[in-house]
Amino acid sequence: MSRFFATGSDSESEESLSADELAPKTTGTTFNKQALLLSDDEEDTKRVVRSAKDKRFEELTNLIKTIRNAMKIRDMAKCLEEFEQLCRAFLKSKAIVDKEGVPQFYVRLLADLEDYLNQLWEDKEGKKKMNKNNAKALSTLRQKIRKYNRDFETDIATYKENPEQSADEEEEKEEAGSASSSESDEDDDEDGVAAKSFMKKKPAAEPSPEASKFLKSATADEESESSDDDDEDWGLDSTDSGGSSDDNEDNTTSLATAFLKKTLDGDKQSGDRKKEERKRRSKKKERAEDGEEEDDDESGGWKKVRGGVPLVKEKPKMFAKGTEINTAVVVKKLSEILQARGKKGTDRAAQIELLHALSAISDENNLGQGITVKIKFNIIASLYDYNPNLAAFMKPEMWKKCLDCIDELLDILFANSNIFIGENIVEDSENLAVSDQPFRVRGCILTLVERMDEEFTKIMQNTDPHSQEYVDNLKDEGRVCNIIDRLLQYLETKGTTEEACRVYLRRIMHTYYKFDYKAHRRSLGLQGQSKSEQDQEESEGDDSALLMDRLSKFIYSKDRTDRIRTCAILCHIYHHALHSRWYQARDLMLMSHLQDNIQHADPPVQILYNRTMVQLGICAFRQGMIKDAHNALLDIQSSGRAKELLGQGLLMRNMQERNAEQEKIEKRRQVPFHMHINLELLECVYLVSAMLLEIPYMAAHEFDARRRMISKQFHHQLRVGERQPLLGPPESMREHVVAASKAMKMGDWRTCHSFIINEKMNSKVWDLFPETQRVREMLVRKIQEESLRTYLFTYSSVYDSISMGTLSEMFELEIPTVHSIISKMIINEELMASLDQPTQTVVMHRTEPTCLQNMALQLAEKLGGLVENNERVFDLKQGVYGGYFNRDQKGGYQQKQGYQRDQKGGYQQKQNYQRGSYRNQNQGSYRNTMD
Numbered sequence: 008m009s010r011f012f013a014t015g016s017d018s019e020s021e022e023s024l025s026a027d028e029l030a031p032k033t034t035g036t037t038f039n040k041q042a043l044l045l046s047d048d049e050e051d052t053k054r055v056v057r058s059a060k061d062k063r064f065e066e067l068t069n070l071i072k073t074i075r076n077a078m079k080i081r082d083m084a085k086c087l088e089e090f091e092q093l094c095r096a097f098l099k100s101k102a103i104v105d106k107e108g109v110p111q112f113y114v115r116l117l118a119d120l121e122d123y124l125n126q127l128w129e130d131k132e133g134k135k136k137m138n139k140n141n142a143k144a145l146s147t148l149r150q151k152i153r154k155y156n157r158d159f160e161t162d163i164a165t166y167k168e169n170p171e172q173s174a175d176e177e178e179e180k181e182e183a184g185s186a187s188s189s190e191s192d193e194d195d196d197e198d199g200v201a202a203k204s205f206m207k208k209k210p211a212a213e214p215s216p217e218a219s220k221f222l223k224s225a226t227a228d229e230e231s232e233s234s235d236d237d238d239e240d241w242g243l244d245s246t247d248s249g250g251s252s253d254d255n256e257d258n259t260t261s262l263a264t265a266f267l268k269k270t271l272d273g274d275k276q277s278g279d280r281k282k283e284e285r286k287r288r289s290k291k292k293e294r295a296e297d298g299e300e301e302d303d304d305e306s307g308g309w310k311k312v313r314g315g316v317p318l319v320k321e322k323p324k325m326f327a328k329g330t331e332i333n334t335a336v337v338v339k340k341l342s343e344i345l346q347a348r349g350k351k352g353t354d355r356a357a358q359i360e361l362l363h364a365l366s367a368i369s370d371e372n373n374l375g376q377g378i379t380v381k382i383k384f385n386i387i388a389s390l391y392d393y394n395p396n397l398a399a400f401m402k403p404e405m406w407k408k409c410l411d412c413i414d415e416l417l418d419i420l421f422a423n424s425n426i427f428i429g430e431n432i433v434e435d436s437e438n439l440a441v442s443d444q445p446f447r448v449r450g451c452i453l454t455l456v457e458r459m460d461e462e463f464t465k466i467m468q469n470t471d472p473h474s475q476e477y478v479d480n481l482k483d484e485g486r487v488c489n490i491i492d493r494l495l496q497y498l499e500t501k502g503t504t505e506e507a508c509r510v511y512l513r514r515i516m517h518t519y520y521k522f523d524y525k526a527h528r529r530s531l532g533l534q535g536q537s538k539s540e541q542d543q544e545e546s547e548g549d550d551s552a553l554l555m556d557r558l559s560k561f562i563y564s565k566d567r568t569d570r571i572r573t574c575a576i577l578c579h580i581y582h583h584a585l586h587s588r589w590y591q592a593r594d595l596m597l598m599s600h601l602q603d604n605i606q607h608a609d610p611p612v613q614i615l616y617n618r619t620m621v622q623l624g625i626c627a628f629r630q631g632m633i634k635d636a637h638n639a640l641l642d643i644q645s646s647g648r649a650k651e652l653l654g655q656g657l658l659m660r661n662m663q664e665r666n667a668e669q670e671k672i673e674k675r676r677q678v679p680f681h682m683h684i685n686l687e688l689l690e691c692v693y694l695v696s697a698m699l700l701e702i703p704y705m706a707a708h709e710f711d712a713r714r715r716m717i718s719k720q721f722h723h724q725l726r727v728g729e730r731q732p733l734l735g736p737p738e739s740m741r742e743h744v745v746a747a748s749k750a751m752k753m754g755d756w757r758t759c760h761s762f763i764i765n766e767k768m769n770s771k772v773w774d775l776f777p778e779t780q781r782v783r784e785m786l787v788r789k790i791q792e793e794s795l796r797t798y799l800f801t802y803s804s805v806y807d808s809i810s811m812g813t814l815s816e817m818f819e820l821e822i823p824t825v826h827s828i829i830s831k832m833i834i835n836e837e838l839m840a841s842l843d844q845p846t847q848t849v850v851m852h853r854t855e856p857t858c859l860q861n862m863a864l865q866l867a868e869k870l871g872g873l874v875e876n877n878e879r880v881f882d883l884k885q886g887v888y889g890g891y892f893n894r895d896q897k898g899g900y901q902q903k904q905g906y907q908r909d910q911k912g913g914y915q916q917k918q919n920y921q922r923g924s925y926r927n928q929n930q931g932s933y934r935n936t937m938d
Contacts, residue, residue, distance in 0.1 A: 075116075086144065325365070375440065488517050491510060763786060
């Protein structure tokens with residue numbers, strides 16, 4: 008045996024120890040190596056060697072503790088600052104995390120912090136009481152945590168499924184790590200509970216007498232069992248004190264050997280105790296799962312208490328073992344699940360899963376289709392409620408589940424004709440159990456489908472239109488239309504007239520803006536196809552025109568609300584105009600009289616009206632009716648807000664006039680990208696129409712003081728082109744139109760044609776039309792005719808006579824066409840000339856006023872206006888409303904027919920309408936702002 012263990016008895020060691028402690032130490036005494044190793048100061052401050060894992064995790068733990076303290080006092084600025092530091096610290100620990108896995112305490116903080124921020128965000132009153140810094144920090148931190156948690160979705164979901172189990176696993180890992188990396192504490196209890204875990208436990212009350220007895224007995228056992236250890240400890244001290252005169256090296260070696268042996272023995276005992284503790288916990292879990300109660304003696308009379316209130320409610324249990332599953336029990340459980348709907352802290356995803364599980368249980372027990380239909384209704388409603396924000400759109404997985412549930416619900420309704428659903432069915436009168444009576448379920452399938460259609464629109468509005476995701480989402484429109492068709496078929500037999508009109512309008516809204524290429528080919532006579540192909544095309548069934556006609560006419564005759572009928576009429580007109588049925592579209596617009604009261608409609612209907620008018624103008628342009636096209640597009644284009652009026656975007660210059668809420672509302676009114684009208688095509692059609700009307704008019708009334716502008720926007724583009732210091736070849740669409748206008752003004756139709764129709768203009772505008780070649784041919788024809796009229800207006804004063812054959816060669820027009828154009832100009836008194844029929848010659852009459860006469864006419868016009876203004880001012884001073892009355896020859900007053908007094912005391916022109924024309928003379932009656 009070593010001399011270290013063979014030294015004197017306990018009494019001798021005690022005497023030597025007391026002698027050493029009581030003996031005074033002289034100054035300047037030198038200590039040997041053994042005395043330094045055994046000094047109390049050295050034992051108190053032991054050097055602890057920690058691994059990199061412990062250092063990193065301790066840093067994370069300290070930051071998490073600071074964040075939780077800041078959460079308790081709602082210091083969002085501190086939370087944000089510490090969270091950023093936590094993210095940086097976690098990034099430093101990436102190597103350790105990749106090896107060991109994400110620690111549970113980190114996952115728990117991320118989950119708790121996100122739920123905590125969501126609760127604060129939904130608390131409107133609490134947010135109002137926050138100061139500016141905390142409110143800003145809350146918004147920033149909420150966005151960051153949502154984005155950051157996407158990388159930990161799986162871990163967070165696992166934690167939320169069973170937070171208690173995750174916490175136990177974490178504690179076990181911590182205990183196992185402490186057992187392998189640090190020394191065991193000699194003051195542990197019998198069960199081997201570590202000091203760290205012991206500090207976590209907070210007993211709520213004093214133990215019972217039985218527990219006190221148990222604790223006393225356990226303490227006595229510990230004292231008896233640990234007596235040997237105490238003797239060894241005292242023996243060690245006595246040996247060290249008594250053998251101070253021995254060789255230092257031998258004492259040092261024996262001391263290190265004893266120290267290491269004690270440490271290894273302590274680690275072994277601590278590891279054994281921890282293994283027993285883990286076994287005891289696993290047994291507790293098994294008993295808890297089996298529903299058994301633990302004895303107080305086994306648990307020691309102590310109960311583990313979890314601190315804090317859980318942010319997310321635990322899932323309620325479905326049914327206890329042995330419960331008889333019937334309709335009443337399932338309905339009761341359904342009510343329990345729905346009671347948490349809409350409350351704070353409710354896990355909406357878990358609620359949806361519970362409803363699916365309840366539906367499966369109902370199907371397994373064959374409770375009938377009535378209860379299944381009711382559960383399906385609630386599942387779809389829960390899917391819609393998953394995003395409480397109206398502006399938010401459904402996630403892809405939720406959207407797929409919603410479509411599947413609606414399809415399943417329709418399958419059940421079609422397969423079981425004995426199921427009656429409706430909003431008028433009271434819950435007390437529902438019949439969900441299997442019986443001889445038909446099932447009666449409260450609900451409205453039409454409302455669910457309408458909400459589904461709105462969600463599809465929101466998904467398309469919030470998707471980048473230039474991404475593949477938009478194309479993938481757009482593919483779901485076929486499935487949406489299929490659901491609407493099935494619902495339409497169901498409501499035709501079991502629905503009311505009002506419900507049928509609503510679902511008909513939904514189907515129309517998915518059809519009116521789509522171009523039917525098959526119907527277009529049939530309208531063109533199926534050119535280029537064989538007889539068999541023509542028969543196959545004709546046998547394919549109803550085209551979109553017949554579908555629109557059938558659905559719209561049903562609404563015209565059955566609907567009792569103005570809004571549905573107005574929307575159906577506008578969609579019908581749009582569809583006619585899109586397929587070049589100009590006369591049908593124009594007549595339907597005139598008969599509807601929508602331009603009279605469209606300003607009283609809601610903004611979405613006004614947007615639809617503006618879209619219809621634009622499509623009507625484009626249709627007139629394709630048909631060569633330039634004036635009608637210009638009149639239809641005038642109000643939209645002259646406002647400079649075509650993008651906003653058509654619901655295709657918001658103007659940046661008007662952003663300051665709106666607050667955040669108004670901006671959100673207007674964004675929800677926007678039309679999805681696949682329904683947009685090309686704004687560059689629209690502007691080009693308008694400018695070309697204005698050019699064909701304005702250039703001949705400007706040439707004919709060059710010296711007329713009463714000349715009016717047909718298109719202000721066109722004149723603005725001309726002025727912009729004239730102000731350019733350096734004229735180069737045109738590049739943009741507007742520059743092409745301006746250059747073409749200048750060429751037409753000189754009567755050069757070939758140059759005008761080259762600027763309007765070229766490769767660049769074809770790719771930007773003309774190739775977008777379904778009848779591209781036909782539109783280009785029409786444009787060439789119009790340019791030739793209007794250039795001829797402009798040439799005659801401009802150079803008529805130079806000619807005494809001109810041959811129609813010469814004009815025909817110059818403008819490449821047939822002589823009958825030239826004859827017709829000149830005859831109309833003479834009849835309308837636009838050209839002072841006459842036709843010599845035998846010689847086919849146009850003889851000019853010198854009746855045009857000279858420059859002096861033109862100036863005199865301008866002066867007379869201005870003087871007349873000045874006199875009229877003076878009379879109005881004089882009448883106002885005399886107390887007579889001069890703008891409203893005219894003085895007659897007898898000195899009295901008669902009412903004017905063109906003016907009416909407004910609310911401010913001024914006068915405005917009446918909104919007169921031309922008979923047989925849809926255009927409002929006041930120019931702007933149907934253009935209403937969306938503000």
